[in-house]
Amino acid sequence: MTAPIRLAVVGMGKIAHDQHLPAIAAGKSFELVATVSRHGEAVDGKPFFNNIDELAASDVEVDAVALCTPPQVRRTIAETAIENGWHTFLEKPPGATLAEVVALRDLADEKGVSLFASWHSRYAEAVEPARDWLANRDIRKVTIIWREDVRVWHPGQHWIWEPGGFGVFDPGINALSIATRILPDPFFVETADLDVPSNCAAPIAARIDFRGAKGTPISMDLDFRQEGPQSWDIIVETDAGTLKLAKGGSVLTIDGNEQRQPAEALHGEYPGLYRRFAAIIRAGVSDVDLSPLRLVADAFLRGKHNSVEEFIE
Structure with a gap:
């Protein structure tokens, strides 16, 4: 049996609590190992960090991160994640500009990690x-x-x-x-x-x-x-x-x-997103469609x- 992918969620606002955490808990592909936020507190006793640099410096073993921050601050956080070899899920919109998402896609390709520009x-x-x-x-x-x-x-x-x-x-x-x-x-x-x-x-x-x-x-x-x-x-x-x-x-x-x-088991938008994220990680590819952002x-x-x-x- 394939072990769950160890996941940290970064940005613990409304969308993380309403959608991401329930979808992660309901599925079998991911194990929540930490959360990161400038505000808030730990979830279910998991390690909690104020920023992604603290997570990277810790002894928590991470395979992937889901970035639920506002788009304006996401690029540098995503760069840190990718540089650490973590597969990266970008909440929509994937970035504040087209250029930064293209740069993240190129960096992910260079580092051999999966980047997912999600469209729930x-x-x-x-x-x-x-x-x-x-x-x-x-x-x-x-x-x-x-x-x-x-x-x-x-x-x-x-x-x-x-x-x-x-x-x-x-x-x-x-x-x-x-x-x-x-x-x-x-x-x-x-x-x-x-x-x-x-x-x-x-x-x-x-x-x-x-x-x-x-x-x-x-x-x-x-x-x-x-x-x-x-x-x-x-x-x-x-x-x-x-x-x-x-x-x-x-x-x-x-x-x-x-x-x-x-009807499907685990139907719904965010369970579907996490199934897709797991699939591209297992396949060693990225999924970065920029067409909605271009428009x-x-x-x-x-x-x-x-x-x-x-x-x-």
Whole structure:
């Protein structure tokens, strides 16, 4: 029997507690051996360190790390992990810029460790069935609506409004990670309107028009100010009917008829991510897809920045 991979989690915020720790505990591939954070305390009596240098200097044996810090500070932490020979899981978005993620990929290749740029929404239950259904369809129009309440999903997370924090593109990149997975052809930014609160550096809402390689129009509506029901939908009109992915990729309907998916053990996005991370480690390869991050970068490059009212949490 293959021994579990000894894993440390770095950055013990909301996503680590809500998603990473339960997924690690539920699976058999990883053993949590330590946690690292500027704030917080030990988990289940495991060794706790204030920074990754303290972990590296300790006698804790580590094979891999999951980095759950904000993207702005992740590059140097990831470099330390890779230099120590630790396989590295990057929470999404994988970095604050394209250049630093490319540099991390190159460093991982040089050091012979696995680097995983994770896109958790791709592991929602209905994403692969949607991809399969669309593979041979004539796609005529795509509409992406991703509207949620930032006060509910990112309470007190001030980093998200700072340069490199992505603003509404933090959830928006989830939609793009699904779209780049399920649509058979690449697509490109044509226009973008970014609404930036006057007291923030990142947008609170955005409207982007893309064009597919074959001319397919793709529109995207992002908003962090949604109250009441939340919207995480991708609607694809084809020659064979209309496909809709709802609830962030977990519900698939075709012409209004829900398509039931077979239940799997350990189903869910983060268990799927950790199965993938274990698989690439065992195979000695990396998985670093930059296409969602490139599209966000292009939206900022081509976008018109509109100043809107202050955001007060």
